[in-house]
Amino acid sequence: MSEEEPKKVVKKVIKKIVKKVVKKVVAPAGAAPSAGGLKANIGGGGPVIDFSRANIEWSAEDKSQIKHLNASIDGIMAEISKGVVGQLKTVRLTIVSLLSQGHCLLMGVPGLGKTLLVSSIAKGLSLDFKRVQFTPDLMPSDITGTEVIQENKTTGAREFRFLEGPIFTNLMLADEINRTPPKTQASLLEAMQEKQVTVGGVRRTLDKPFFVLATQNPVEQEGTYPLPEAQLDRFMFQLNVGYPTLEEERTILAMTTTGYRADIQSVLDKKEILEYQRLVRMVHIYEPEQDFILNIVRSTRSSEEGVPDFIKNYVSWGAGPRACQYLVIGAKAVAILGGRSEVILEDVIEVCHAVLCHRVAVNFAAESEGLTSEKIVDQLIDYVKGL
Numbered sequence: 001m002s003e004e005e006p007k008k009v010v011k012k013v014i015k016k017i018v019k020k021v022v023k024k025v026v027a028p029a030g031a032a033p034s035a036g037g038l039k040a041n042i043g044g045g046g047p048v049i050d051f052s053r054a055n056i057e058w059s060a061e062d063k064s065q066i067k068h069l070n071a072s073i074d075g076i077m078a079e080i081s082k083g084v085v086g087q088l089k090t091v092r093l094t095i096v097s098l099l100s101q102g103h104c105l106l107m108g109v110p111g112l113g114k115t116l117l118v119s120s121i122a123k124g125l126s127l128d129f130k131r132v133q134f135t136p137d138l139m140p141s142d143i144t145g146t147e148v149i150q151e152n153k154t155t156g157a158r159e160f161r162f163l164e165g166p167i168f169t170n171l172m173l174a175d176e177i178n179r180t181p182p183k184t185q186a187s188l189l190e191a192m193q194e195k196q197v198t199v200g201g202v203r204r205t206l207d208k209p210f211f212v213l214a215t216q217n218p219v220e221q222e223g224t225y226p227l228p229e230a231q232l233d234r235f236m237f238q239l240n241v242g243y244p245t246l247e248e249e250r251t252i253l254a255m256t257t258t259g260y261r262a263d264i265q266s267v268l269d270k271k272e273i274l275e276y277q278r279l280v281r282m283v284h285i286y287e288p289e290q291d292f293i294l295n296i297v298r299s300t301r302s303s304e305e306g307v308p309d310f311i312k313n314y315v316s317w318g319a320g321p322r323a324c325q326y327l328v329i330g331a332k333a334v335a336i337l338g339g340r341s342e343v344i345l346e347d348v349i350e351v352c353h354a355v356l357c358h359r360v361a362v363n364f365a366a367e368s369e370g371l372t373s374e375k376i377v378d379q380l381i382d383y384v385k386g387l
Contacts, residue, residue, distance in 0.1 A: 070339030083262035102236025140187035238358035314366035319359035
């Protein structure tokens with residue numbers, strides 16, 4: 001028997017299994033196959049989801065909730081602006097990330113109000129908030145919690161009692177996350193991805209919604225531990241917090257050198273946020289927007305055929321499939337904020353830089369010519385628009 005014959009047998013078995021699965025899922029007994037939903041891709045080895053025609057019926061209540069969120073977003077921004085001057089784009093994209101069930105990495109030099117921004121968002125959205133200052137001696141148990149031996153006053157027996165760490169909250173600020181060793185950084189991985197932590201062999205589910213906002217100082221790198229690519233990729237957005245304008249800085253002086261106290265009122269509660277997170281997944285995204293997302297992400301990979309020359313010349317490696325996922329879900333959240341149940345191209349473009357910039361690594365040739373990942377993404381958007 002040649003080496004190819006077993007492979008052919010395996011392929012035939014797989015095709016038979018796929019046909020049965022697709023037949024059951026697409027056309028259940030007693031029901032006619034729908035125009036959308038699942039469709040077979042036998043040549044590709046399995047069924048694929050045609051989510052551009054997802055059979056989701058929007059109820060009148062769902063539509064009214066979208067209108068309510070659209071009307072509330074101005075109120076949310078107004079309340080947060082009581083404590084935070086400027087940074088409107090950063091605030092908006094942070095809310096987009098929260099509704100998308102993602103996490104954010106804030107990049108900016110000290111003193112730009114990143115901590116104030118996070119605490120103001122927590123107040124405006126009625127979320128529990130905790131802050132952890134990451135230091136070189138911080139241990140994983142300082143974040144997740146630990147078990148202590150406690151004596152039972154009734155029986156006198158000693159028993160273990162779990163003390164929750166600061167990660168048991170709704171919104172956690174990981175301040176200067178690159179100041180702590182990789183072991184402690186990695187303790188966030190399970191929490192960010194699985195929304196749970198494991199301590200002493202016991203899995204403990206985190207409260208919903210759960211949202212991590214980490215900060216980094218991009219200037220001072222001495223004595224720091226840069227985030228590995230695997231953890232960097234866990235962050236849906238990287239948001240660059242820039243310097244304020246002249247008028248914004250004047251307002252900051254007036255607010256911080258007087259007796260001004262920001263009285264931020266909550267606009268949404270946890271229950272409403274969880275409901276909006278559910279609605280985000282129901283938003284329709286059609287083929288043109290899907291193609292734009294797939295083309296722009298695949299065009300970041302210098303090893304792919306047909307990518308533009310500036311990618312081959314200036315990019316070391318590009319974005320993975322998670323970038324596609326985050327572009328889709330981020331665009332859906334932007335659509336919800338706009339009071340729409342369908343994604344348009346402008347929704348995708350709004351989140352492109354936040355999703356792609358920290359997933360596109362430029363090489364030495366790009367750095368020598370002053371090309372950053374932001375400029376590369378700008379060129380990519382123009383390139384893919386012209387396809």
